[in-house]
Amino acid sequence: MDESPPSTYEIAQVCLKAGKIMLENGGETYRVEDTMIRIAGAFGFPNAHSFVTPTGIIFSFDGPEQITRLIRISERSTDLHKVTEVNAISRRISQGQLSVAEANRLLERIDKASPSYPNWFKILSAAVASGCFLIMFNGQWHDFVSAFVIGGAGLSFLIYFHRVVPIKFFAEFLASLLIGAMAFLLLRIGIGHDLDKIIIGSVMPLVPGLLITNAVRDLMAGHFVSGVSKGAEAFFTAFAIGAGIAFVLSFYNGEGMA
Structure with missing residues (x-):
């Protein structure tokens, strides 16, 4: 049985989760915005917009299913390994190797993972x-x-x-x-x-x-x-x-x- 196509909300959730992980672990603002926009474009939303500050992310889609989301960033640390992993997932999404559900599962695993070093x-x-x-x-x-x-x-x-x-x-x-x-x-x-x-x-x-x-x-x-x-x-x-x-x-x- 074919899976139903992902909703706009699910795609936005993947973009926000990727940006949140990167920003919380030491990623640069421009890199976070670029990654989120690339992920959205790979999933069929080329007119995505993101505005990132050290304490929050605003993300939106243009089009018939316009959606705007905001999340608050309250804790920040340094774990560049997680930033690298999110970048790798973003590249796989851009190459069409991951679906929305698979990307969300991988990002969830990265987010819940313990710090790289004790x-x-x-x-x-x-x-x-x-x-x-x-x-x-x-x-x-x-x-x-x-x-x-x-x-x-x-x-x-x-x-x-x-x-x-x-x-x-x-x-x-x-x-x-x-x-x-x-x-x-x-x-x-x-x-x-x-x-x-x-x-x-x-x-x-x-x-x-x-x-x-x-x-x-x-x-x-x-x-x-x-x-x-x-x-x-x-x-x-x-x-x-x-x-x-x-x-x-x-x-x-x-x-x-x-």
Whole structure:
């Protein structure tokens, strides 16, 4: 028995789900809009329109069955593997290899999948990266272990505070504050030697590099709303990190003067 043709609502749902997954996992605004429009065109709706901001997606079809949908994006993280998987599904749809039902099932599986890497692996990677950043910024090898431990602990603090504190910037401030405090403590007990280099290396995993990159890319592509909002988010993240470290350094300098 032949299956009934997909409805306009089902096609719109697939487009929105693809855009939602990409935007929630670090995809650029222009890429999200382009992917949604390509999927709609492959399913027979070439006159589709999408407007994407970091906090929401508006999508509509022109034609006799005009439909407009809006979804809210409340949580964002970084998982570029999911973005790559959605891109692969979009290409298969454009080549006519997937039906609406199959695409919806695959996208649902991606959306519900666990993050590509467990937290312990992220913490270990942050620890190694912190030590390497210390060396890159002309630190000494005898401070590598200090940066390794503090960098891993800093990301673990950030993950914990993100779960407990609903305000993202406050969690980043607390994590950077503890990074600075741990660096100061290791310096006092004689394990660390160069406070500045240890702190610089340890906070690098918290720096919003993807946000800054996406903000610049969106601005270059003419998406000024998304570019400015992502740039503002990156600025406040950097400000929260800097404020936490500045608080510790002010205490350290005050104690040195005393």
